[in-house]
Amino acid sequence: MGSRRVKNLIRNIRSHAFYNACLLVTISILSVILFAGIVVSRSLYKGMDNMQKRLGADIMLVPKGAKEKAENMLLEGSRSTFYFDASIYEKVAAVDGISEITSQCFLKSLSADCCSSEVEIVFFDPQSDFVVAPWIETEYRKDLSGNQVVVGNSISSEDGKIKLFGQEYPVVSKMAKTGTALDSSVYFTSEAMGEILENAEEKGSFLTEDQKNGGILSSIFINLKAGEKSEKVVESVHQVIGDIFDVVYPKQLHASLSGSLTKITGIVNIISFVLGGLLVLILLIINSILMNQRKQEVALFRVLGRTKRDLIRMLVSEMGLISISGAVIGCLLSAVIVIPFGAFIGRSLNMPYLGPGLAATMVSFALIVLGVFLIVFLASIFFIVHISSVDPYLAMRREE
Amino acid sequence: MKNRIIIALLFILSGLLIILAPTVLFPVCSAEKMKMACYYSAKAEIGLGGLVAALGAVYFLLKSKEIRIGITIAQFFNAILVIVYPLKLIGLCKNADMACRVKTLPALIVLTVLLGATALVNLFFLAKSSKTE
Numbered sequence: 001m002g003s004r005r006v007k008n009l010i011r012n013i014r015s016h017a018f019y020n021a022c023l024l025v026t027i028s029i030l031s032v033i034l035f036a037g038i039v040v041s042r043s044l045y046k047g048m049d050n051m052q053k054r055l056g057a058d059i060m061l062v063p064k065g066a067k068e069k070a071e072n073m074l075l076e077g078s079r080s081t082f083y084f085d086a087s088i089y090e091k092v093a094a095v096d097g098i099s100e101i102t103s104q105c106f107l108k109s110l111s112a113d114c115c116s117s118e119v120e121i122v123f124f125d126p127q128s129d130f131v132v133a134p135w136i137e138t139e140y141r142k143d144l145s146g147n148q149v150v151v152g153n154s155i156s157s158e159d160g161k162i163k164l165f166g167q168e169y170p171v172v173s174k175m176a177k178t179g180t181a182l183d184s185s186v187y188f189t190s191e192a193m194g195e196i197l198e199n200a201e202e203k204g205s206f207l208t209e210d211q212k213n214g215g216i217l218s219s220i221f222i223n224l225k226a227g228e229k230s231e232k233v234v235e236s237v238h239q240v241i242g243d244i245f246d247v248v249y250p251k252q253l254h255a256s257l258s259g260s261l262t263k264i265t266g267i268v269n270i271i272s273f274v275l276g277g278l279l280v281l282i283l284l285i286i287n288s289i290l291m292n293q294r295k296q297e298v299a300l301f302r303v304l305g306r307t308k309r310d311l312i313r314m315l316v317s318e319m320g321l322i323s324i325s326g327a328v329i330g331c332l333l334s335a336v337i338v339i340p341f342g343a344f345i346g347r348s349l350n351m352p353y354l355g356p357g358l359a360a361t362m363v364s365f366a367l368i369v370l371g372v373f374l375i376v377f378l379a380s381i382f383f384i385v386h387i388s389s390v391d392p393y394l395a396m397r398r399e400e
Numbered sequence: 401m402k403n404r405i406i407i408a409l410l411f412i413l414s415g416l417l418i419i420l421a422p423t424v425l426f427p428v429c430s431a432e433k434m435k436m437a438c439y440y441s442a443k444a445e446i447g448l449g450g451l452v453a454a455l456g457a458v459y460f461l462l463k464s465k466e467i468r469i470g471i472t473i474a475q476f477f478n479a480i481l482v483i484v485y486p487l488k489l490i491g492l493c494k495n496a497d498m499a500c501r502v503k504t505l506p507a508l509i510v511l512t513v514l515l516g517a518t519a520l521v522n523l524f525f526l527a528k529s530s531k532t533e
Contacts, residue, residue, distance in 0.1 A: 119495070154496030184497050336513045340506030347502060 009317055019290040020318075023376075024326045026286065030279045031330025031372055036338045037272040038364045039356055041265050043342060047179035047352030048254070048261055054178045055250030057100075057131060057221035059230055061092070061237065067246035070219065071253060073106075073120070074182070081106050083216040088241045092220055095240055097233045100223035102128040105193060105216060107200070109164050109186075119155060120185040121164065123193045131221050132187055135175040146192040148172045154183040162186065165199035179346065179354030219248075257351065264349060283379045291315075291383035299392040308388045315384045316377070323376035327369040335361070404468070407522050408460030411475055414515040415453025418482055419446050421511060426503035429493055437491035438500035444485045445508070452478050452515065465530055472523045479516035482508055 013020045055074060062070040066082035073080045083105070093101050105123040124132050126144050136150055144150070149162055150173045157171040164186070177183060188196065224233055234247055298311055306314075338345070339355065346353020356364070422428050422442035431439040452475060459471045486492050486508060492500045 156494045156496070158494075184495060336510055340509040343497070343502045344506060347497075 005317075009314075009321055012314070013318055013322065016290060016293065019286055019293070020322055022286050023283070023290070023322050024329075026279055026282050027323055027326025027372055027376060028330035028333065030276060030283075030375070031327045031368055032334040033272050033275050033279075034368050034371070035331045035334035035364065037268050038368070039334070039338050039361065040345060041268060042356045042360065042364070043179075043346070043353050044261055044265065044349070044351055046356060047346060047354040048258060050178045050354055051257070051352040052251075052254045054135065054182060055254065057250055058224045059222040059234065060248040060250060061220040061222065061245045062218070062248055064244050064246055067248055070246075070248050074248075074250070074253065081108060082218055084218070084220070084245070086215040086217045088244075089217060089220060091240045092222075092237055095233060095236045097225050097228040097236065098222050099225040099228075100128075100130050101220065102130060103190075103217040103220050104131070105190065106218040107193075107196070119152075119164075121196065122185050122187045123190045124187055125190050130223065132175075135178065135182075136173045144172065144189050146189060146195065148189075148192075150175060150187040152183040152185045152187075153177040155186060165196065165203045167196075167199045177354060179352040261351060264351070280375060280379060283376065287380045287383050291380075291387050295387050295390060298387050299390065302392040311388045312384055315388070316381070319376055319380050319384070320373060323373045324369060327372040330372075331365050331368055335365075403522070403525065404460055404463075407472075407518065408456050410518045411456025411459055411515075412453045413456075414511060414518065415449045415451070415456055418449030418452055418508075418511055418515075420449075421445070421507040422500075422504045426499075426507040428500040428504050429498055436493050436500075438486070438493050438498070438504065441486040441490040441492060441500070442504070444490055445482065448478060448481055448485070465526060469523065469526050469530070472519050472526060476516055476519035476523070479512050479519060482515065483512040 060070065061084075063082045063084050066080070069080040069082055086103075089101075089103050092098075102125055107121040107123070109119045109121055122132070126133075132150070147169050149169045149171055151157060151162060151171050152175050154177075155162065155174075160171050161168045162171050163169075169188075175183070175187075222233070224230060230247075230249070237245070294315075298315075301311055302308070339361070342353055342355045417425075422438075422445045428438035428442045429436055455471050455475060455478070459468055462468060462471075486500075486505055492498070492505060495501070
């Protein structure tokens, strides 16, 4: 398309500035809604998917009465500490039907120490671990030494170090982003626990008797052997260590969140559909007014020798320029709001939220521009064909 | 005249939002226990927002196109400052799930884009109309 033709197109559009501006605004609003709806839905599903993978154990055992705390810790990021006697670990590990078992111990950091806020310190056993390792972005170090730390994706470290209870620890690796509260935890091996508890006590952190005595763990993660029923294994564990624990089923947590997500995306889809329909209706009304106004102009072009095909091409090009401009403006506007506010949206909905990434965002952008062009094309092609087909003589007489 | 009113209003609105975003609408972290970097960023944004709004008022009062071009250029650089204060010059809390990072920073990004885009579009129109005169 030559630059002269583009200039002509812009001149034509400007000659009906008001209606075309209405058209542009309507298309932009439609694109804002579509882009925001798609990006938010995708991010919620991605966050949910990651959460399911992240809570990668069939059963999580926590001390009696700590079930709610453990669930809140996993889902909402509230900081909690609860402890078992470490001696139960070996007893549980000996139960039949368990394919993988590992333990973790939780501790809260001081508010102002490293991160301007509390972080959850998780001690894990690298030898038996199957929960933390899959999420470490760089090379997983089985030989992680006592004072080395792996940090969640939201934790920033200065010069590769993190300060906890007045002591600096080298950060050897960072976890991949999960979109959940687990992004703001730091991970040490179990052997570092003694030293860190000592530092915590020195810095005036309140330690419970359990913490001072050592030999504690907060949760036991269990993966079952294929075909093994969780109820049966839990019953066996009850027989071995007694009624001192509650069970968290990460998959059930996921299922309940999935239900909420389906409701949220359902509401988003209904709102998008209703608003989209309303905007298409407005588009049709504007198009009918605009094309009616241009009847005489089109008739004049016909009298001056322009073919019907030429006129259809000209009007479709105008609509194309307006629809693509409107879609690009709308998508950019939506991106400027929805992408930076992603974490806020996730937190407000109380759901795991993980941004869709650049490639997926670009694909959504392109699809929306194409989709909006098609909607505008379909909403205007009838009017365009109609006014191009009207007899020039009749059209001009009616306008007289 | 129409341009002057619309653009001056947009500048003043942006300035007010720059003041309100880190203080009222999307406040930074509480400074009750300890004043953190975000507290000082918010203070700087209040000053910057005041400057943006004041320049908006001056833009409305002055007729000279050259001065209005100058003010528009200044507003573009002010837009950059809006985001540079929290990201580079002063900073925010380090932890990514703190209120200042989850709420205030996105709001300031949106305001940077709003003010910057307004300034750029206005600059384009002012330069174009200066040429035609």
